[in-house]
Amino acid sequence: MKLKLPKDFFMGAAMSGPQTEGAYKKDGKLENIWDTWSDSAISDFYNKVGSYVGNNFYEKYEEDIKLLKSIHLDSFRTSMQWSRLMDQNQQLNPAGAGFYHKVAACAKKHGIELFMNLYHFDMPAYLFARGGWENREVVEAYAVYARTAFREFGKEIKYWFTFNEPIVEPDQRYRSGVWYPFIKDARRGMQVQYHISLAHSLAVREFYKAKEEGFLLPDAQIGLINAFAPPYTRETPTPEDLEALRMTDGIHNRWWLDLCTSGTLPQDVLETLASCGVPVEIRPGDAEILKCGKTDWLGFNYYQPTRVQAPQEKVDENGHPRFADPYIWPERKMNVYRGWEIYPKGIYDFGMKMKREYPDLKFFISENGMGVEHEHRFRNEAGEIQDDYRIEFVQEHLEWVMKSIEEGARCVGYHYWGVIDNWSWNNAFKNRYGFIEVDLMNNYERRLKKSAHWVKALIEEREKED
Ligand code: BGP
Numbered sequence: 001m002k003l004k005l006p007k008d009f010f011m012g013a014a015m016s017g018p019q020t021e022g023a024y025k026k027d028g029k030l031e032n033i034w035d036t037w038s039d040s041a042i043s044d045f046y047n048k049v050g051s052y053v054g055n056n057f058y059e060k061y062e063e064d065i066k067l068l069k070s071i072h073l074d075s076f077r078t079s080m081q082w083s084r085l086m087d088q089n090q091q092l093n094p095a096g097a098g099f100y101h102k103v104a105a106c107a108k109k110h111g112i113e114l115f116m117n118l119y120h121f122d123m124p125a126y127l128f129a130r131g132g133w134e135n136r137e138v139v140e141a142y143a144v145y146a147r148t149a150f151r152e153f154g155k156e157i158k159y160w161f162t163f164n165e166p167i168v169e170p171d172q173r174y175r176s177g178v179w180y181p182f183i184k185d186a187r188r189g190m191q192v193q194y195h196i197s198l199a200h201s202l203a204v205r206e207f208y209k210a211k212e213e214g215f216l217l218p219d220a221q222i223g224l225i226n227a228f229a230p231p232y233t234r235e236t237p238t239p240e241d242l243e244a245l246r247m248t249d250g251i252h253n254r255w256w257l258d259l260c261t262s263g264t265l266p267q268d269v270l271e272t273l274a275s276c277g278v279p280v281e282i283r284p285g286d287a288e289i290l291k292c293g294k295t296d297w298l299g300f301n302y303y304q305p306t307r308v309q310a311p312q313e314k315v316d317e318n319g320h321p322r323f324a325d326p327y328i329w330p331e332r333k334m335n336v337y338r339g340w341e342i343y344p345k346g347i348y349d350f351g352m353k354m355k356r357e358y359p360d361l362k363f364f365i366s367e368n369g370m371g372v373e374h375e376h377r378f379r380n381e382a383g384e385i386q387d388d389y390r391i392e393f394v395q396e397h398l399e400w401v402m403k404s405i406e407e408g409a410r411c412v413g414y415h416y417w418g419v420i421d422n423w424s425w426n427n428a429f430k431n432r433y434g435f436i437e438v439d440l441m442n443n444y445e446r447r448l449k450k451s452a453h454w455v456k457a458l459i460e461e462r463e464k465e466d
Contacts, residue, residue: 003398005462006405010113010413011455012075013068014301014367015057016120016164019422021081022054027095030083031125033132034425037180044180049428055420056444058099062106063446064420067436069110071452072459077115077299077366077415078103079164082145083124085152090144097152104156115415116153117161117225118146118203121169121425128181133169133192139199146203147210154215162203164225164366165301166196167252175320179426186278186320193251194280197259200224201293208292224260225299225366228253229346230353231306233327240310244324247272248308251323260298261358263291276321299366301417302347302397304340337373337431344396351404351411362410368397369417371424371431375449385437385449394451416455420446 005011024035031039038050057064057078068076084096100116107114119142127138146162172179174189183189207222231248233241250269258264264287270280308324316322332341347365354363370393378386398414405411418424418433429440435452439445 003395003402003458005398005458006402007462007465008412010075010364010415011459012073012077012113012115012413012415013419014369014415014417015076015078015420015422016117016122017079017081017084018051018054018120018122019424020054020057020078020420021084021099022052022056023058024052026058027084027099028087028093029081029096030086030088032081032083033123033125033128033180034121036125036128037426041180045426046428046430049423051423053423055422055438060444060446061103065103065106065110065112067446068419069112071419071435071448071456072463073112073419073455074459075113075115075413075415076107076419077117077159077161079117079120079122080149081122082119082142083122085149086124086145088126090141092148092152100153101156104153108156113159114157115159115161116149116157117164118142118149119162120164123169133195133199134188136195136198139195139202142199143202143206147206150207150210151215154210154220155217158217158220160207160220160222161225161299162200162222162295163196164299165227166200166224166256167193167226170196184318184320186318190273190278190280193255194265194282197255197265197293198286198289200259201263201289201291204295205289205292221296223295223297223299224256225301226253226256227301227303227367228257228298228350229300229302229305230349231308232329233307233309238310241308244308244310247323248306252306257298257358259290259293260295261361263294265290273321278321295361297412298361298363299415300347300350300363301367302350302365303338303368303417304335305343305346307341335370335372338371342370342393344393344400347397348400348404348409351401351409352407354410355404355408359410362412364411364413364415365397365401366415367417368394368414369433370394371418371427371433373431375432375437384447387435387449387451390435390449390451391454394455 034051042048087093170189170193174183174192177184210216233245254266307327309327311322311325370390420436421432421434421438437447
């Protein structure tokens with residue numbers, strides 16, 4: 001199939017502050033939770049590469065923005081680091097703000113749209129020490145941070161997002177405990193998820209207040225980014241399989257979709273949780289806050305489908321209710337380096353679900369990508385990485401995006417994750433995602449891979465029609 005990108009469709013790059021900037025102690029930047037983890041247990045990170053360096057975007061932002069433009073991308077998303085923008089007294093750190101002003105000005109100069117996200121798993125350490133997302137004062141502090149950002153950058157940035165994948169910290173830090181601080185407590189995890197929902201809603205409220213007061217561009221928009229992939233189960237499911245589907249979808253997707261579309265949380269999910277000993281503590285007045293959580297659009301991060309079936313045991317090894325077991329689809333194709341299934345049709349299924357259930361809300365594919373280990377194996381004689389597997393991956397996913405648009409999905413863009421190789425949390429630089437290589441042995445030098453030429457040619461085709 002010949003791939004043809006529609007007009008008025010963002011083609012861009014996704015990245016985040018904590019995974020690219022580095023400069024972890026420069027210009028008044030405070031410690032964040034990744035720095036704390038890196039300092040306390042560096043062996044938890046692949047090749048002992050902690051959070052300190054990113055891919056040196058702090059120094060190389062101009063070169064990087066020019067590179068994105070050189071392969072004809074029209075937009076990119078990154079995130080501000082709370083620990084860089086604000087000081088411990090919840091005041092703006094002018095030097096930190098200066099960096100983001102430079103990035104915004106540079107994007108403008110080179111004609112590339114900047115999408116700005118406010119939080120990408122990067123709690124400032126001093127706030128984590130006060131209880132992090134378990135503490136409502138931290139929720140309030142996040143609203144102050146969001147207000148400050150909107151007012152400081154309101155005339156420079158049009159597209160804003162409150163959170164990237166707000167489901168990840170409750171899961172990784174508090175429920176499964178695989179990320180620092182390694183807590184395995186379903187109740188605390190749900191409370192964190194709930195508090196993040198309040199924080200999102202307070203930030204959206206601040207956004208509209210700032211808009212009313214003239215601090216923002218008149219067409220500024222606010223959204224939330226999540227991995228919303230609809231879960232699948234076996235082809236001939238039992239009622240128990242369907243129940244596993246309901247709760248998986250409820251906690252991971254409907255929770256956020258309902259919040260962004262109707263300013264509420266799914267009652268059936270809250271009730272099931274309470275009946276299983278995981279009640280969420282809701283205070284009077286919270287419903288009013290959540291009502292403010294409705295957004296202008298969504299970002300959909302998609303890497304792999306979720307497949308579930310009825311759980312063998314109703315309780316897991318930590319004594320928590322177990323709502324589902326993983327289901328291994330016999331026909332699955334894997335990205336063996338990351339351990340994630342590759343299933344491009346999932347992107348289409350989400351588009352159709354949005355069309356059916358939330359027809360008014362537009363969205364874009366905010367992350368999609370393929371991380372591969374030891375990519376130097378694929379270098380040709382001229383030294384260029386021949387990442388045909390990545391080209392195939394992107395091509396297949398984009399084909400399903402196009403099909404969903406043809407059939408009525410309101411998908412308005414595609415951002416590839418990690419256009420420039422970056423730091424992948426505790427996998428550090430193990431799996432490389434980029435169309436552009438970062439040479440860690442050579443001062444973070446950037447080099448195009450084969451996929452960079454491919455994506456450039458794809459976008460040029462569209463431009464020829466203008
Ligand atoms: C998403 C995150 C990104 C990014 C990506 C790839 O869930 O939003 O921050 O890291 O996954 O995952 P990883 O880097 O773990 O391979």
